Amino acid sequence: MTTDDPNNDRTPTLADVARLAKVSTATVSRCLNSPDRVIEKTRTKVLAAVRDLGYAPNFNARALAAKHTNTIGAIIPTMENAIFARALQAFQEELGGSGVTLLVASSSYRADLEEEQIRTLVSRGADGILLIGYHRDPKIYEFLQRQGVPIVVAWVFDPQADVLTVGFDNFTAMKALADKVISMGHRRIATITANPEYNDRASERLRGIRAAMSEAGISATDLSIVESAYGIDEGGKALEQILAQPVRPSVVMCGNDVLAVGAIARAKELGLRVPEDISVTGFDDIEIAKISSPPLTTVHVPHRRMGKEAARMLINLVNATKDQKNTLIETSLKIRSSLSKR
Amino acid sequence: MTTDDPNNDRTPTLADVARLAKVSTATVSRCLNSPDRVIEKTRTKVLAAVRDLGYAPNFNARALAAKHTNTIGAIIPTMENAIFARALQAFQEELGGSGVTLLVASSSYRADLEEEQIRTLVSRGADGILLIGYHRDPKIYEFLQRQGVPIVVAWVFDPQADVLTVGFDNFTAMKALADKVISMGHRRIATITANPEYNDRASERLRGIRAAMSEAGISATDLSIVESAYGIDEGGKALEQILAQPVRPSVVMCGNDVLAVGAIARAKELGLRVPEDISVTGFDDIEIAKISSPPLTTVHVPHRRMGKEAARMLINLVNATKDQKNTLIETSLKIRSSLSKR
DNA sequence: TTGTAGGCGTTATCAC
DNA sequence: GTGATAACGCCTACAA
Numbered sequence: 238m239t240t241d242d243p244n245n246d247r248t249p250t251l252a253d254v255a256r257l258a259k260v261s262t263a264t265v266s267r268c269l270n271s272p273d274r275v276i277e278k279t280r281t282k283v284l285a286a287v288r289d290l291g292y293a294p295n296f297n298a299r300a301l302a303a304k305h306t307n308t309i310g311a312i313i314p315t316m317e318n319a320i321f322a323r324a325l326q327a328f329q330e331e332l333g334g335s336g337v338t339l340l341v342a343s344s345s346y347r348a349d350l351e352e353e354q355i356r357t358l359v360s361r362g363a364d365g366i367l368l369i370g371y372h373r374d375p376k377i378y379e380f381l382q383r384q385g386v387p388i389v390v391a392w393v394f395d396p397q398a399d400v401l402t403v404g405f406d407n408f409t410a411m412k413a414l415a416d417k418v419i420s421m422g423h424r425r426i427a428t429i430t431a432n433p434e435y436n437d438r439a440s441e442r443l444r445g446i447r448a449a450m451s452e453a454g455i456s457a458t459d460l461s462i463v464e465s466a467y468g469i470d471e472g473g474k475a476l477e478q479i480l481a482q483p484v485r486p487s488v489v490m491c492g493n494d495v496l497a498v499g500a501i502a503r504a505k506e507l508g509l510r511v512p513e514d515i516s517v518t519g520f521d522d523i524e525i526a527k528i529s530s531p532p533l534t535t536v537h538v539p540h541r542r543m544g545k546e547a548a549r550m551l552i553n554l555v556n557a558t559k560d561q562k563n564t565l566i567e568t569s570l571k572i573r574s575s576l577s578k579r
Numbered sequence: 580m581t582t583d584d585p586n587n588d589r590t591p592t593l594a595d596v597a598r599l600a601k602v603s604t605a606t607v608s609r610c611l612n613s614p615d616r617v618i619e620k621t622r623t624k625v626l627a628a629v630r631d632l633g634y635a636p637n638f639n640a641r642a643l644a645a646k647h648t649n650t651i652g653a654i655i656p657t658m659e660n661a662i663f664a665r666a667l668q669a670f671q672e673e674l675g676g677s678g679v680t681l682l683v684a685s686s687s688y689r690a691d692l693e694e695e696q697i698r699t700l701v702s703r704g705a706d707g708i709l710l711i712g713y714h715r716d717p718k719i720y721e722f723l724q725r726q727g728v729p730i731v732v733a734w735v736f737d738p739q740a741d742v743l744t745v746g747f748d749n750f751t752a753m754k755a756l757a758d759k760v761i762s763m764g765h766r767r768i769a770t771i772t773a774n775p776e777y778n779d780r781a782s783e784r785l786r787g788i789r790a791a792m793s794e795a796g797i798s799a800t801d802l803s804i805v806e807s808a809y810g811i812d813e814g815g816k817a818l819e820q821i822l823a824q825p826v827r828p829s830v831v832m833c834g835n836d837v838l839a840v841g842a843i844a845r846a847k848e849l850g851l852r853v854p855e856d857i858s859v860t861g862f863d864d865i866e867i868a869k870i871s872s873p874p875l876t877t878v879h880v881p882h883r884r885m886g887k888e889a890a891r892m893l894i895n896l897v898n899a900t901k902d903q904k905n906t907l908i909e910t911s912l913k914i915r916s917s918l919s920k921r
Numbered sequence: 922t923t924g925t926a927g928g929c930g931t932t933a934t935c936a937c
Numbered sequence: 938g939t940g941a942t943a944a945c946g947c948c949t950a951c952a953a
Contacts, residue, residue, distance in 0.1 A: 525811075
């Protein structure tokens with residue numbers, strides 16, 4: 238065998254294909270990327286060589302030369318939650334339909350990890366990035382802008398923001414639920430929320446509850462707040478904290494459905510009846526809300542629609558097809574039996 | 580400005596850093612990759628330049644030159660299921676601890692998509708890949724081997740397989756549960772399962788039920804099988820199919836917990852009491868199993884441990900640290916009140 | 922310890 | 938329609 242015999246065991250390259258098909262590497266490249274720019278006969282010849290060699294293009298080399306990757310990244314707080322998973326699935330489906338592949342990372346709700354992952358995604362050449370929630374170090378937005386990587390922020394709707402958002406108004410949505418709760422006679426309210434300091438969805442929802450109470454003339458001191466990580470067990474523990482307080486609330490408004498079903502389960506374990514002894518509400522309307530017993534009163538969020546819309550916006554943004562605008566996703570109240578009159 | 584003025588708006592490169600720090604690109608590269616191979620003084624100088632420019636290495640260029648990416652890929656059937664999410668989270672945590680980043684893709688339980696994603700991961704230069712389940716076209720294994728990309732297969736334990744596996748024995752685990760079910764007096768059994776043809780976990784579990792029945796001298800005709808996609812609603816629909824059959828079974832053994840809670844919810848909606856009128860079992864022991872009402876009898880699978888172990892094996896495999904061997908993850912029965920004596 | 926220079930596999934700009 | 942050939946940004950012998 239001569240030195241430049243292509244038939245050794247390293248993975249085949251464009252050059253190998255070109256040699257076998259007796260054309261130039263440029264032609265092979267064209268066959269793969271814009272087949273119509275090459276004559277039928279040579280195309281079949283090249284494609285045959287591709288198949289014979291089991292050639293697969295080297296993505297990194299391609300990205301390096303082409304300066305785009307047909308890849309969009311997404312950073313979600315966690316995969317261990319149907320909420321994000323559902324939206325992400327729709328996001329991916331929509332992307333796939335346009336031939337772009339998705340790169341996912343999860344930040345575990347940690348700002349430092351998220352920042353790291355943003356840099357990773359950028360250095361990997363993501364053509365665009367999906368982020369959850371608006372609140373983060375301004376430097377990150379500057380960085381992204383400098384790098385020329387377009388982003389879309391989901392889960393919030395904010396026409397004021399200087400980035401594109403797709404989502405709903407967390408304040409209004411939770412306020413609507415709180416209005417309903419109050420209209421049913423509840424005065425002493427407890428809430429289980431994520432740390433609102435670094436989570437704008439959580440802080441807006443909390444603000445919604447406060448606004449509703451204030452409007453109804455209920456003292457802010459009648460709201461007791463427990464912060465908790467998201468999780469079923471965590472919801473249960475938070476409920477225990479609430480019950481340990483001197484005055485028992487008549488309703489517990491939870492930051493999401495996962496916390497809520499955890500709270501319900503624990504309440505029942507402790508011998509309380511839901512909703513007779515204590516009402517519970519959630520947020521998101523994921524599948525467990527329906528099968529919970531009692532079924533959960535919650536705010537319905539069309540996650541799949543949001544994911545799909547985010548993908549559409551991002552694709553258009555990357556292609557600079559046209560000016561995109563913020564898009565509002567409508568939410569609605571889902572009243573089920575975990576909430577009853579006081 | 581001269582033509583080679585670095586101070587324009589394209590993103591900075593190694594060369595820019597080198598110029599600013601007045602060293603060669605090789606030195607900059609070394610500073611970043613093996614800092615100890617360069618003297619303190621020049622290192623600080625270089626690092627300062629890196630910061631000033633906001634330089635971030637181009638991942639694709641690095642991968643192209645270095646021929647490895649410090650990246651491991653994982654393809655899971657779906658993200659919309661806590662089962663995989665939980666294992667994947669642990670997988671990622673373990674990888675992160677070793678400085679390797681994770682690339683995730685989800686195949687939607689479709690063999691064709693999975694194959695495509697495997698090729699994508701390979702062409703992106705993944706140093707190793709995690710796959711779920713052993714059953715797939717042998718050509719894929721050949722391809723992976725030719726490309727020199729090591730893999731680990733999770734969710735199954737099979738010492739016979741010619742690839743590394745980490746998981747449990749689906750047959751034995753489900754048989755143990757079926758043994759228990761039968762010991763409680765059940766004779767007419769129904770099962771809701773994923774299509775066993777392309778899902779070796781499902782087919783092994785089904786085989787486990789059959790073996791237990793056979794050992795107990797129960798006719799195979801006393802098993803009624805309903806195939807279903809995984810999902811809460813799907814579980815409910817499958818239960819309806821079961822109830823529509825002439826003879827009602829006394830127990831429904833589900834392929835996973837998600838199907839099981841869906842079946843329970845639907846049964847209750849239809850006025851049946853669980854377990855008095857019909858018992859239900861699951862598989863996996865995810866969080867909803869505990870909060871289901873009644874709580875779900877199921878097979879406990881330590882998903883996080885499995886994910887962590889998979890990461891460890893893959894890292895060692897990539898580094899060729901030492902010979903890896905198949906590792907067995909122990910499962911256990913979780914008996915809760917959704918199963919009662921016949 | 923540091924610098925020089927060739928190469929990694931593609932794409933894209935030119936000619937022809 | 939096709940073929941040379943120069944980038945793309947980084948790593949890594951090899952030399953100094």
